[in-house]
Amino acid sequence: MSDSAEKNEPAKPVVGNPITRWLGSLVFALTVVLLLALACIAGTLIPQGSQVESYLSQPGGHQVIELLMTLGLTRVFYSWWFVGLLFALAASLMVCTGRRYRAISRATGAARLRVIGSFITHISLLLVLAGGVVRVIWGQKGVIQFREGQTVNSAESSEGVMPLPFEIRLTKFELEFHKKTATTNADQVDQLQVEWTAKHQLVQFPVVLNVERSVVAPDAPAGAPPAFKIRVLHYVPDFTVDAATGDVKSRSDTPNNPAVQVEAVGGGVTNTQWVFARFPDFGTHGGPDAAMPLTFRYYAVPSDEMGAQRDIKAFRSTVEVIEKGAVIRTQTIAVNSPFSWGGFTFYQTSYNPEDLTWSALQVVRDPGVPIVYAGFILMMAGLTMVFCVGPWLGGQRRTTGELS
Amino acid sequence: MTTNLNMTMLFNVSLAAYFCAMVCAVIGLMSRRRLFDWIANGLIVAGVSIQSVYIGMRWMEAGRAPFSNMFESLVLFGWTVSVVYLLLRFRTKIPWLAAASAALSALALAHASTYESAIRPLMPALQSNWLSFHVMTCFLGYGAFAISAVASIGFLISTRQNSTVQLETRQTLESIVAQTISFGFLFLTLGILTGAVWANSAWGTYWSWDPKETWSLITWLIYAAFLHFNFIRGWRGRRAAWISIIGFFSVLFTYYGVNFLLSGLHSYARS
Numbered sequence: 001m002s003d004s005a006e007k008n009e010p011a012k013p014v015v016g017n018p019i020t021r022w023l024g025s026l027v028f029a030l031t032v033v034l035l036l037a038l039a040c041i042a043g044t045l046i047p048q049g050s051q052v053e054s055y056l057s058q059p060g061g062h063q064v065i066e067l068l069m070t071l072g073l074t075r076v077f078y079s080w081w082f083v084g085l086l087f088a089l090a091a092s093l094m095v096c097t098g099r100r101y102r103a104i105s106r107a108t109g110a111a112r113l114r115v116i117g118s119f120i121t122h123i124s125l126l127l128v129l130a131g132g133v134v135r136v137i138w139g140q141k142g143v144i145q146f147r148e149g150q151t152v153n154s155a156e157s158s159e160g161v162m163p164l165p166f167e168i169r170l171t172k173f174e175l176e177f178h179k180k181t182a183t184t185n186a187d188q189v190d191q192l193q194v195e196w197t198a199k200h201q202l203v204q205f206p207v208v209l210n211v212e213r214s215v216v217a218p219d220a221p222a223g224a225p226p227a228f229k230i231r232v233l234h235y236v237p238d239f240t241v242d243a244a245t246g247d248v249k250s251r252s253d254t255p256n257n258p259a260v261q262v263e264a265v266g267g268g269v270t271n272t273q274w275v276f277a278r279f280p281d282f283g284t285h286g287g288p289d290a291a292m293p294l295t296f297r298y299y300a301v302p303s304d305e306m307g308a309q310r311d312i313k314a315f316r317s318t319v320e321v322i323e324k325g326a327v328i329r330t331q332t333i334a335v336n337s338p339f340s341w342g343g344f345t346f347y348q349t350s351y352n353p354e355d356l357t358w359s360a361l362q363v364v365r366d367p368g369v370p371i372v373y374a375g376f377i378l379m380m381a382g383l384t385m386v387f388c389v390g391p392w393l394g395g396q397r398r399t400t401g402e403l404s
Numbered sequence: 405m406t407t408n409l410n411m412t413m414l415f416n417v418s419l420a421a422y423f424c425a426m427v428c429a430v431i432g433l434m435s436r437r438r439l440f441d442w443i444a445n446g447l448i449v450a451g452v453s454i455q456s457v458y459i460g461m462r463w464m465e466a467g468r469a470p471f472s473n474m475f476e477s478l479v480l481f482g483w484t485v486s487v488v489y490l491l492l493r494f495r496t497k498i499p500w501l502a503a504a505s506a507a508l509s510a511l512a513l514a515h516a517s518t519y520e521s522a523i524r525p526l527m528p529a530l531q532s533n534w535l536s537f538h539v540m541t542c543f544l545g546y547g548a549f550a551i552s553a554v555a556s557i558g559f560l561i562s563t564r565q566n567s568t569v570q571l572e573t574r575q576t577l578e579s580i581v582a583q584t585i586s587f588g589f590l591f592l593t594l595g596i597l598t599g600a601v602w603a604n605s606a607w608g609t610y611w612s613w614d615p616k617e618t619w620s621l622i623t624w625l626i627y628a629a630f631l632h633f634n635f636i637r638g639w640r641g642r643r644a645a646w647i648s649i650i651g652f653f654s655v656l657f658t659y660y661g662v663n664f665l666l667s668g669l670h671s672y673a674r675s
Contacts, residue, residue: 026637029632030629030632030633033625033628033629034629036625037625037626040618040619040621040625041622043613044618044619044662044666045666048613132611141608178525311525312527312528313528314528314531315528335531335606336528336529336531336532336602336605336606337605338605338608345608347607347608349607362607364609366608369604369610372600372610376597376600376601379593379597380593380597383589383590383593384590387587388590
């Protein structure tokens, strides 16, 4: 670790006891940093936590995973030795911060600003680590899963039940989809196929609401007027019939049972029927009649998992906070828009596409966050002083060793 | 449709500008005529300007910052490399650096063109104002580290035995490596911190040891080590150049490798 630059420096007086000298040495700090970097690499390349199970079934996987588990490499970031490395880093930072504090009085001019910046940066790292410790000791994290109308007063956490000092009720869950954009590929648009039943002749149109399409008879001469005019009147993503009123409605916004209502006008007949993407042979609601020579098929674009994720614009839960039986707050929680109450913060995390009355919220109580955020602010202030303010005021680059 | 055509044209013109800048810079190096150097720099300025318009139009068209998938991030990477080069150009003049940065920008855009460019709506977690700030700061850092790695390679070549490169050029290269790493470190730190704040607002945890986060930390640790060696021990020369190159490999893995080899919160970025 020695180098020529170090050899050329004038000998410095040896101060402090050997332990603090060792903890504050660059060699110790960079050894810890190197070990942390190697541990981080291991933690991303070696299967961690729940990923381990998928490796157990592979040939030879059991022995390898057993060895990795023995070495504590399947839970790297939560292992005692990784936490030990973080504490070693904190010890090194503390000694270095003390040294930098003493160096402030010795430095002058722009160099002084850089030393102050370096001091602030090291303090900020200690704050971030301290915030993490506060989170581990006093923090709580759990999940609430409930349906519309359901009230809960606790969350489930890995340690068991996590009680809340108030009740929370889900009053409404909403799922919102993006509208199809102009940039959507043509083959990603739902299609309506029209067949002359007796002639087996097909035509196909993209499904666009209330746009009239003309269908010419298969044996008609060129230029003959259209035999039928077709329009798609309605679309429902999840077809169902209201038992009380008999009206058609959508059970949810998820395309579980997509259907379109098609109107065909021609030959003195007006026919309106529902056509189902998943049940093409179903007799349809308001179904075909004998005078209708056309058969319809509706092709809905299937959405893969990523496509479905992309199509979802937002999902949000409206909740009520209840204390002593009284509703004291109503709030909507969405992704990126959490809600804090009574020291707990609620985050919208999940939903069930098969049951849109169900919602999952993450509940977090983390008294370390303000400390961590203070660390973030100080870190940027310190680095700005080191890399921007100091050099700008100084005009020239720093001399080697001014921060040591 | 017209907007899409205009945007495609802007993309192609900026790619062509970077490619021509690289060719001019190489000709300038071989012929030792400053005219080509000026033309190369002019073309890089034109490329950055046109690309800025392209990014702005895409931003307006999408109604959000266009930094959410592989195509968009590669476009941004190409832009940041040339922006960092131009910022550096005010202070130092190394002719072949123009060729290298133009080549990197052209390569990034050419590679971006192999990905789907259609504007897609964002998943809920990405619908945040933090997205533009987080990605922009990270990529300014990546752009600076790319220039630093290029300067480091140049330094290593220039310090080989029998090299005819002047001492002044070597010192300038050393200075570029240190300056770009300082700049990149500042922005990478800002990028990591804004990402942490965003993660806390979306998922209730500012750090979850996601592979992308962890590799950002590894990259940050490597460059932090570089800065400590450089500031305190006065490490310059070949050792510093090698750390800079190792750091850029870590940047590439953080940006590219993690997207394709490891799964996590940033998996959307691979598409």
